[in-house]
Amino acid sequence: MNTEKQLYTISVYTENNIGLLNRISAIFQRRHINIESLNISPSEIDNVSRFTIVVNMIEVDVKKIIGQIEKQVEVIKAYYHTLDEIIYQISGLFKIKSELLFEEPQIQNIIKESNARIVTVNTAFFVLEKSGRKEEIAELYNKLSTFGIMQYTRSGLIAVTKDEMRISELLETYNN
Amino acid sequence: METQTIQNNSKATKTTEKISGSEAIVRCLIAEEVKVIYGYPGGAIMPVYDELYKYQDKIHHVLTRHEQGATHAAQGFARISGKVGVAIATSGPGATNLITGIADAQIDSTPMVCITGQVPSHLLGSDAFQETDIVGISTPVTKWNCQVTKAADIPAALAKAFYIAKSGRPGPVLVDITKDAQFEEFDFSYEKCTKIRSYNPIPKTEQSSLEVAAKLINEAKKPFIVWGQGVVLSEAETAFKALVEKAGIPAAWTILGASALPTSHPLNVGMLGMHGNYAPNKLTNECDVLIAIGMRFDDRVTGDLSKYAKQAKVIHFEIDPAEISKNVKADVAVLGDAKATLAAILPLIQENSHTNWHQQFKDLYEIEYQKVIKNDLHPTKEGLTMGEVINEINIQSEGEAAIVTDVGQHQMIACRYADFNKTKSNITSGGLGTMGFGLPAAIGAKMAAPEREVVSISGDGGYQMTIQELGTIFQQKAAVKIVVLNNEFLGMVRQWQQLFFDKRYASTEMTNPNFVAIAEGYYLKARKVVKRADLKEAVKEMMESKEAYFLEVCVEKEGNVFPMVPSGASVSDIRLE
Numbered sequence: 092m093n094t095e096k097q098l099y100t101i102s103v104y105t106e107n108n109i110g111l112l113n114r115i116s117a118i119f120q121r122r123h124i125n126i127e128s129l130n131i132s133p134s135e136i137d138n139v140s141r142f143t144i145v146v147n148m149i150e151v152d153v154k155k156i157i158g159q160i161e162k163q164v165e166v167i168k169a170y171y172h173t174l175d176e177i178i179y180q181i182s183g184l185f186k187i188k189s190e191l192l193f194e195e196p197q198i199q200n201i202i203k204e205s206n207a208r209i210v211t212v213n214t215a216f217f218v219l220e221k222s223g224r225k226e227e228i229a230e231l232y233n234k235l236s237t238f239g240i241m242q243y244t245r246s247g248l249i250a251v252t253k254d255e256m257r258i259s260e261l262l263e264t265y266n267n
Numbered sequence: 268m269e270t271q272t273i274q275n276n277s278k279a280t281k282t283t284e285k286i287s288g289s290e291a292i293v294r295c296l297i298a299e300e301v302k303v304i305y306g307y308p309g310g311a312i313m314p315v316y317d318e319l320y321k322y323q324d325k326i327h328h329v330l331t332r333h334e335q336g337a338t339h340a341a342q343g344f345a346r347i348s349g350k351v352g353v354a355i356a357t358s359g360p361g362a363t364n365l366i367t368g369i370a371d372a373q374i375d376s377t378p379m380v381c382i383t384g385q386v387p388s389h390l391l392g393s394d395a396f397q398e399t400d401i402v403g404i405s406t407p408v409t410k411w412n413c414q415v416t417k418a419a420d421i422p423a424a425l426a427k428a429f430y431i432a433k434s435g436r437p438g439p440v441l442v443d444i445t446k447d448a449q450f451e452e453f454d455f456s457y458e459k460c461t462k463i464r465s466y467n468p469i470p471k472t473e474q475s476s477l478e479v480a481a482k483l484i485n486e487a488k489k490p491f492i493v494w495g496q497g498v499v500l501s502e503a504e505t506a507f508k509a510l511v512e513k514a515g516i517p518a519a520w521t522i523l524g525a526s527a528l529p530t531s532h533p534l535n536v537g538m539l540g541m542h543g544n545y546a547p548n549k550l551t552n553e554c555d556v557l558i559a560i561g562m563r564f565d566d567r568v569t570g571d572l573s574k575y576a577k578q579a580k581v582i583h584f585e586i587d588p589a590e591i592s593k594n595v596k597a598d599v600a601v602l603g604d605a606k607a608t609l610a611a612i613l614p615l616i617q618e619n620s621h622t623n624w625h626q627q628f629k630d631l632y633e634i635e636y637q638k639v640i641k642n643d644l645h646p647t648k649e650g651l652t653m654g655e656v657i658n659e660i661n662i663q664s665e666g667e668a669a670i671v672t673d674v675g676q677h678q679m680i681a682c683r684y685a686d687f688n689k690t691k692s693n694i695t696s697g698g699l700g701t702m703g704f705g706l707p708a709a710i711g712a713k714m715a716a717p718e719r720e721v722v723s724i725s726g727d728g729g730y731q732m733t734i735q736e737l738g739t740i741f742q743q744k745a746a747v748k749i750v751v752l753n754n755e756f757l758g759m760v761r762q763w764q765q766l767f768f769d770k771r772y773a774s775t776e777m778t779n780p781n782f783v784a785i786a787e788g789y790y791l792k793a794r795k796v797v798k799r800a801d802l803k804e805a806v807k808e809m810m811e812s813k814e815a816y817f818l819e820v821c822v823e824k825e826g827n828v829f830p831m832v833p834s835g836a837s838v839s840d841i842r843l844e
Contacts, residue, residue, distance in 0.1 A: 110414075154592075
C-alpha cells in the first residue's frame with residue numbers, strides 16, 4: 092500500500108437525496124481532511140448521482156474514509172483511484188477586457204496555443220474556457236494574468252475511470 | 268384497523284383511508300408494534316399528541332421530565348429488549364435536547380427512532396419560533412435522518428426509519444415532520460420496509476474467510492477471544508458460548524459485551540480495557556491469535572495501538588465493514604451477522620482445551636485478587652467501598668438483576684464486579700460516556716422488562732444530571748431500584764487529578780443536597796447508608812421492595828479504580844496501584 096500522501100479521487104455512487112452531501116462532507120470534516128474539489132452530477136444510471144471528491148491523503152486513510160462513506164444508507168458504492176487510474180478534466184473560465192485583444196496581440200497567440208475556446212465576446216469583455224489537466228489551466232492562468240484577468244474560476248475535477256464500475260450489476264445483486 | 272381488515276377482507280396494511288398526518292404517525296407506530304414511547308409535548312408536535320390521546324389504549328406515552336431523559340429511556344428500553352426504542356419531541360429546544368441521547372445511541376449502536384415536530388413548511392428557513400435545523404444538527408450522529416413536509420410521505424419515511432434503526436449494525440434515526448404535514452389529510456396505508464436499494468445491512472460472508480479463520484484458531488497455541496456488543500445485538504449468545512467451549516478459548520469482554528456469557532462461566536476471563544481485569548489486558552500482548560467478535564477496538568479497550576497485540580494474528584468477526592482494520596489491522600475479516608458466522612464456523616473448529624494458557628489468566632487473576640479485588644469487595648478499612656455495595660447487590664439478586672449504570676468510577680466498579688447470569692443485563696453508556704444516562708435508561712429498561720429486577724447505579728455527579736426523572740419514575744410507578752454511590756466528588760475526574768494533575772482537584776468536589784429528602788419529595792421510599800453494618804439490611808430492604816426505592820450509600824471519598832491502563836499506555840502496562 093502506498094504510504095505517501097497523494098491526490099486521490101473518490102467516486103461515490105448515491106441515491107439522489109437531500110442532505111447526503113452534508114452526511115458525506117461531515118466524514119471528511121471529522122477527520123480534518125480538506126476536500127480539494129468536489130463535483131456532484133447525474134451518473135450513467137437513472138436517479139443515481141455521482142460524487143467526485145479529490146483529496147490529498149495516504150492510501151490507508153482513504154480506505155477508512157471509503158468504508159465510512161459506504162456505510163451511509165443512501166450510498167451505493169464508493170471507489171478511490173489515483174490520478175493515473177482515471178481520465179479527468181477540469182474546466183477554467185477567464186473573463187478578460189476586450190480591449191486587450193487589440194492592445195496585446197500575444198493574447199491571440201496564447202488563446203490559439205492553449206486550445207482555449209472563446210465562449211462569448213462583447214465590447215467590454217470576452218470569456219475564455221479551457222478544459223484540461225490542472226497544470227494546463229494553471230499555465231494559461233499564469234500567461235494571462237500578466238495582462239490582467241477580470242474574473243477567474245475553475246471547476247472541480249470530473250473523471251471517468253479506466254476500470255469498469257459495474258454499478259448496475261451491483262444494484263442488481265442488492266435487489267435480489 | 269382490525270374492523271377494517273374484516274370489512275375489506277384484505278391485509279390491514281393494504282387498505283387505505285383518509286386520515287391526518289399526525290394520526291398516520293401513531294398508526295405507523297402501532298403497525299411497527301410499538302407499545303411504549305417516551306417524549307415531551309410542545310407546539311410543533313401537538314397534533315401527534317392529540318392522536319396519542321385518542322390511541323392511549325394502544326400506545327403508552329411516557330412523559331419524561333426532559334427530552335434527554337426520553338432518549339435515554341428509549342435506549343434502556345432497546346438495550347434490554349432488543350427492540351427499537353422510540354422518543355418523540357417538539358421542534359427547536361425539544362429536538363436539540365434529544366441530541367445527547369442520539370449521539371449515545373449512535374456510538375453504542377442502539378436501535379432508536381426519534382420523531383420531532385417541525386415548524387410548518389412555509390416557515391422553514393425563516394428563523395421561525397422554535398425552528399431549528401434538526402436534520403442538519405443530527406446528521407453526524409444518526410444512522411439516517413430525513414425531513415417530511417407532506418403527509419403522504421410519512422408512512423414510507425417511518426417504515427424506512429424502523430427498518431434502518433434495527434437492521435444490520437443498529438443505530439438511531441430521526442424523522443422530522445412539519446406541522447402542516449401533521450394536519451394534512453391523505454389516503455393512509457402502511458407497508459413495512461424490508462429493503463433499500465443502496466443499503467446492504469448484512470455483508471456477505473465469504474466461506475474462505477471462515478476456513479482461514481478456523482485454521483488459525485485450530486492451530487493456535489494461545490488463542491484469545493475478545494467480544495463486544497455485536498454478540499448481544501445479533502443474539503448470538505448460544506453460538507458464541509458453543510464456540511468458546513468447543514475451542515476452549517479464554518474470552519474477555521468490552522463493557523457493552525458484558526453479560527453475553529455469564530460472569531461465572533469458567534472461560535469468561537473478565538473485562539478488557541482501561542479499568543478492566545489484569546489478565547485479559549496483560550495477555551492481549553501474549554496471545555498468538557486474537558479473535559475479535561462484534562467489537563470495534565475502541566481506544567479505551569486497546570490503549571496504545573502501536574503496542575496492541577502486535578505479536579498476534581487478528582481475526583475480526585464484524586457486521587460493519589468500516590470497522591475492519593479501522594483501528595487494528597485484521598489478518599482475517601469474517602464479515603456478516605455474528606449469529607450466522609459463529610454458527611457457520613463452529614463445525615470447522617476442533618475441540619480443544621488450552622489448559623496451560625488458561626492457567627496464565629488464572630494466575631494473573633490471583634495477583635489482581637490479592638492486590639485489588641479483595642480490598643474492593645471485602646474491605647477491612649473504615650469507609651464503604653463501591654465494590655462492596657455491588658457485591659451485596661450480587662449476593663441478594665443472585666446475579667439475576669439488570670444493572671443500569673451511569674458514567675464514572677461507579678460504572679467501572681459495577682461493570683467489573685456485577686454478576687451477570689443473563690444476557691442484556693449490563694446497560695451502560697459506553698462509547699459516549701454520557702453522565703446522566705443511568706436513571707432514565709433504567710426507566711426504559713424496567714418498562715421493557717417489568718419481570719426483571721432493574722437496578723440503576725449512579726454516582727452523585729451523574730445522578731444530578733437527570734435527577735428530574737425521579738418524577739417520571741413516580742408518575743409511571745416504575746419499580747426501579749436506584750442506588751447512588753455518593754463520594755461527594757466527580758470521582759473519576761478526581762482520580763485523574765490525583766494521578767496526573769498533582770491532586771489539583773479543580774471543580775470536582777460536590778456539595779450535595781439531601782438526596783433522601785429529594786427522593787421522598789417524589790414520594791419514593793428512600794434510605795441512606797453510611798456504615799458498613801447497615802449495608803446488607805438496606806440492600807435487602809431495597810431488593811424486597813415492590814415499588815421504586817432509592818438507596819444512597821456514602822462511600823469513601825477518595826477511592827480509586829484499579830487496575831488502570833493509563834491514557835496512551837499499552838494494555839500490558841496496566842497498573843495495579
